[in-house]
Amino acid sequence: QQASGTALANVLVLGTGGTIAGQANARAGNAYDSGKVSAANLIAAIPGIDKLAEISAEQISSIGSQDMNDKVWFDLVKRIRAAIDNKEVDGVVITHGTDTMEETAFFLQNVLDTDVPIVLVGSMRPSTAIGADGPANLYDAMRVASAPESRGRGVLVVLNDTIHGARWVQKTNTTSVQTFRSPDAGPVGYVDTGSLRFLQPAVAIKTAKLKLPDAPPLPRVDIIYSHANMDAAEVEDAVKRGAKGIVLAGVGDGNSSKGAIDALAAAAKQGVVVVRSTRVGSGYVNRNVEVEDDKLGFAVSLDLNPQKARVLLELLIANGITDPSAVQQAFAQP
Numbered sequence: 001q002q003a004s005g006t007a008l009a010n011v012l013v014l015g016t017g018g019t020i021a022g023q024a025n026a027r028a029g030n031a032y033d034s035g036k037v038s039a040a041n042l043i044a045a046i047p048g049i050d051k052l053a054e055i056s057a058e059q060i061s062s063i064g065s066q067d068m069n070d071k072v073w074f075d076l077v078k079r080i081r082a083a084i085d086n087k088e089v090d091g092v093v094i095t096h097g098t099d100t101m102e103e104t105a106f107f108l109q110n111v112l113d114t115d116v117p118i119v120l121v122g123s124m125r126p127s128t129a130i131g132a133d134g135p136a137n138l139y140d141a142m143r144v145a146s147a148p149e150s151r152g153r154g155v156l157v158v159l160n161d162t163i164h165g166a167r168w169v170q171k172t173n174t175t176s177v178q179t180f181r182s183p184d185a186g187p188v189g190y191v192d193t194g195s196l197r198f199l200q201p202a203v204a205i206k207t208a209k210l211k212l213p214d215a216p217p218l219p220r221v222d223i224i225y226s227h228a229n230m231d232a233a234e235v236e237d238a239v240k241r242g243a244k245g246i247v248l249a250g251v252g253d254g255n256s257s258k259g260a261i262d263a264l265a266a267a268a269k270q271g272v273v274v275v276r277s278t279r280v281g282s283g284y285v286n287r288n289v290e291v292e293d294d295k296l297g298f299a300v301s302l303d304l305n306p307q308k309a310r311v312l313l314e315l316l317i318a319n320g321i322t323d324p325s326a327v328q329q330a331f332a333q334p
């Protein structure tokens with residue numbers, strides 16, 4: 001049963017920008033500009049998409065997702081909540097740049113309380129490129145967002161025929177159209193010319209674990225990238241500039257040099273929330289294996305990469321959850 005009682009699902013498309021809305025301007029040079037084409041015009045250019053759903057399109061922002069920020073996130077939440085509360089929609093599609101798509105997806109999953117499908121979509125080639133991938137991706141996202149079987153699966157990402165879950169998806173290639181992967185969990189489904197299929201039945205993903213403050217910004221959480229020959233400087237700088245939390249993009253199993261770990265322990269003692277993640281790109285970060293987390297007052301990110309650990313930690317601190325064991329428990333929730 002659709003929100004409006006009509007045969008087609010009602011899908012709200014919210015444009016934020018990105019390469020999917022990018023346009024080359026040959027006269028201005030070789031680079032293309034992100035976020036030039038409105039979501040409404042992207043939809044209008046796709047033959048047959050109007051047969052999939054009753055579509056309405058609105059623009060939230062027109063930016064490359066390298067510039068994604070708290071204000072756009074708060075605006076998205078406000079609009080989506082209103083659409084769901086007013087029973088306007090059966091599904092939501094968000095057009096978005098790919099660079100920070102996984103962060104927006106994971107952010108929304110943590111604050112939206114709904115089983116309505118929320119689908120993020122982007123492209124790797126601008127809308128004016130030969131073989132632009134945006135139209136097919138947007139068509140597929142519309143199929144996913146309008147399908148009853150997509151309900152209750154949390155926030156989804158659709159690109160290149162593949163459906164991913166917000167917790168696991170990562171951008172893994174700088175330029176390839178096959179860039180989104182879920183290294184630790186695999187995709188949740190596929191959408192191609194012939195079919196839309198999920199690999200597992202929906203296991204209600206607990207959305208909205210956390211409250212969103214009334215207005216941005218979220219508390220400052222810095223990511224510190226670990227490397228050979230590392231000292232304490234980056235950690236100390238983060239503390240000096242007022243970071244309330246630090247995520248370590250550690251080497252290997254979330255490790256770092258003695259100097260950096262000592263500085264993180266000192267920061268934790270002062271009340272900065274420290275979460276160890278990894279720069280590796282896949283795998284779990286385990287507690288108390290190479291680093292004495294219990295003793296030093298750290299939490300670990302488990303399967304969350306540094307950029308998603310940062311999003312979760314911002315939200316936890318905003319909700320007053322700063323005790324390392326409470327932070328650890330929150331990271332463990334699927």
Ligand SMILES: NC(=O)C[C@H](N)C(=O)O
Nearest residue numbers: 018019064065097098099
């Ligand atoms: N393919 C893309 O969308 C990259 C672009 N820089 C963005 O994230 O907006």
